[in-house]
Amino acid sequence: MNSRNYYQLSSKILLAIVFAILIACGADKKKDSDAAKEFDEAQEQKDNIEKAIRDIPPPAEIPYIIQSTGADFNPNIINDYKKYESYTISAKKAAFNLGIYATDIGYLSSYGKTQEAVNYMDVCLKLTETVGAQDAVDFAALERFEKNLSNPDSLANIINGVIANSDNYLKSNERNNIAALMIGGTFIEALYIATQIIDTYPKDLLPDDMRMQVLAPLVSMLVDQKESLKDVIELLESVEGKEDWELATINSLRELYNNYTTFDPKGKIAEGRGNEVLNDEVLSRLTIQVDSIRTNVVY
Amino acid sequence: MIPGEGIMDVKIGADWDEVEWELGFKGEKVDKADVDPELTFIANAARVDFDFVVKYQHLMWLPVSELFFKDDKICMIQLSSYPEYYKMFCADIGTVEGLNFWDNPSSVNEVYGNHENIKNGGKSYVLISDKGLGIQIFESEVRTMFIFQPQMK
Numbered sequence: 001m002n003s004r005n006y007y008q009l010s011s012k013i014l015l016a017i018v019f020a021i022l023i024a025c026g027a028d029k030k031k032d033s034d035a036a037k038e039f040d041e042a043q044e045q046k047d048n049i050e051k052a053i054r055d056i057p058p059p060a061e062i063p064y065i066i067q068s069t070g071a072d073f074n075p076n077i078i079n080d081y082k083k084y085e086s087y088t089i090s091a092k093k094a095a096f097n098l099g100i101y102a103t104d105i106g107y108l109s110s111y112g113k114t115q116e117a118v119n120y121m122d123v124c125l126k127l128t129e130t131v132g133a134q135d136a137v138d139f140a141a142l143e144r145f146e147k148n149l150s151n152p153d154s155l156a157n158i159i160n161g162v163i164a165n166s167d168n169y170l171k172s173n174e175r176n177n178i179a180a181l182m183i184g185g186t187f188i189e190a191l192y193i194a195t196q197i198i199d200t201y202p203k204d205l206l207p208d209d210m211r212m213q214v215l216a217p218l219v220s221m222l223v224d225q226k227e228s229l230k231d232v233i234e235l236l237e238s239v240e241g242k243e244d245w246e247l248a249t250i251n252s253l254r255e256l257y258n259n260y261t262t263f264d265p266k267g268k269i270a271e272g273r274g275n276e277v278l279n280d281e282v283l284s285r286l287t288i289q290v291d292s293i294r295t296n297v298v299y
Numbered sequence: 300m301i302p303g304e305g306i307m308d309v310k311i312g313a314d315w316d317e318v319e320w321e322l323g324f325k326g327e328k329v330d331k332a333d334v335d336p337e338l339t340f341i342a343n344a345a346r347v348d349f350d351f352v353v354k355y356q357h358l359m360w361l362p363v364s365e366l367f368f369k370d371d372k373i374c375m376i377q378l379s380s381y382p383e384y385y386k387m388f389c390a391d392i393g394t395v396e397g398l399n400f401w402d403n404p405s406s407v408n409e410v411y412g413n414h415e416n417i418k419n420g421g422k423s424y425v426l427i428s429d430k431g432l433g434i435q436i437f438e439s440e441v442r443t444m445f446i447f448q449p450q451m452k
Binding site for chain 2: 243245255288292295
């Protein structure tokens with residue numbers, strides 16, 4: 001399997017796990033009078049999850065944008081898969097890190113690091129046990145994904161089928177929450193990889209304007225995440241009975257979003273000041289914020 | 300962590316902007332009148348006067364939960380092991396003299412000598428004023444540490 005196909009598989013596996021978790025909520029059917037209200041709330045959250053997945057750019061794009069900068073593979077950027085056991089103490093931490101590892105698989109495979117990607121895939125499947133989704137992972141479906149890699153429409157068809165099947169079952173806020181955190185983890189890791197590459201790109205190789213040209217697709221990708229970030233925040237906000245950790249995540253992402261609203265590299269480029277973008281204070285702050293969130297989660 | 304000074308670049312005397320660069324987040328400003336009485340209690344006991352507090356409930360890489368400001372400079376720092384997301388960090392943090400989170404009260408005595416316990420509700424505090432360190436003990440474990448300007452008795 002070539003690296004591109006492998007990455008596509010990893011992205012599909014993440015989506016499959018998310019939807020498998022949603023389907024697993026079928027076990028939580030209730031017959032009391034609160035069931036209808038709970039169903040409506042869960043349905044709304046499920047819609048938010050679907051919207052977040054739709055709006056977040058196809059994860060498969062991100063590693064290739066990174067690759068186009070010519071940046072060397074940096075093994076220190078991704079989270080060590082051997083740390084996975086420390087995440088099994090909490091389902092929520094496991095969920096967030098499951099999302100992080102899924103993005104790391106993309107980064108690895110875009111550089112042809114297939115064996116390493118397999119190691120990450122293995123720990124992802126182990127973390128599904130911690131999040132309580134071990135019975136929900138449909139290995140037959142994963143196998144079907146692999147067999148259909150050459151058909152770009154197959155993923156959409158399979159996921160549509162999964163969503164249709166889940167409509168009758170989705171009820172548990174707890175399971176929705178897990179799915180939301182996984183999406184959050186995927187999102188944060190993509191931002192982390194992008195900001196780290198921008199931050200660590202050699203400054204002595206090219207003048208600022210040339211460096212900006214090389215990194216422009218990555219900066220542009222960062223800018224485009226603003227609406228996705230809003231989706232992720234709304235997704236997490238919709239969870240009922242939030243614990244400290246969720247509140248801390250939401251507070252952190254809100255400040256990140258506030259910072260995003262002042263990040264305007266396109267305006268600078270339009271004014272002929274594109275070479276200032278990489279030294280932009282807002283970009284530096286954004287890098288620190290993403291680093292802080294990610295460091296906390298993977299510690 | 301250095302009692303009387305700070306932890307990493309979160310230091311007594313730093314301003315809010317400097318701390319924001321270190322932690323990544325601005326946090327939430329709480330006026331003095333609205334500050335948790337528990338915090339006001341320990342500030343009074345440590346003779347730390349403050350104008351406002353900045354509260355953090357964010358995913359940060361240092362377990363800073365509150366910063367006390369006087370004249371826009373940090374005058375007291377609270378590190379807390381209570382939030383679940385800080386527990387693993389706190390396991391690796393201790394004072395330069397060797398006191399760590401989750402140590403028992405006898406460890407406090409071994410490291411800093413005997414000091415008077417101050418009770419407030421179900422929690423007790425030990426103030427080592429000449430070092431600029433306050434310690435909250437809950438269920439026989441060090442759970443919170445306060446850093447402030449060292450004071451002579």
